[in-house]
């Protein structure tokens with residue numbers, strides 16, 4: 001998929017398409033992945049459309065910290081007391097398909113390592 005300034009996640013932020021939203025604040029949104037790879041699979045995204053992690057800059061320092069702490073909070077809210085995994089696929093080799101930065105929260109089962 002090519003990089004664009006708007007993506008399906010922009011449409012979810014603007015409520016143009018539905019999503020199962022589990023958390024929202026002024027900077028971030030978290031919603032269930034439409035194609036879950038684990039019993040719990042939630043995406044945390046910034047409302048600001050940064051395409052991918054490698055595009056984040058020094059000025060995004062506080063936002064990046066906020067996203068990580070939001071992922072922790074959402075994982076707790078989802079009841080993942082036995083652990084979980086955060087994943088940020090970045091660029092073609094990272095397997096990124098939607099070019100709006102997102103943190104995957106995966107949990108609810110024991111996850112294998114290494115990933116494919």
Ligand code: 5GP
Pocket residue numbers: 008019020031032033034035036043088089095096097098099
């Ligand atoms: P990536 O492969 O870019 O790291 O992850 C993109 C994720 O977005 C995939 O896990 C995919 O299932 C999810 N996704 C793609 N389109 C939609 C959508 O319209 N709604 C939701 N909730 N998730 C989506």
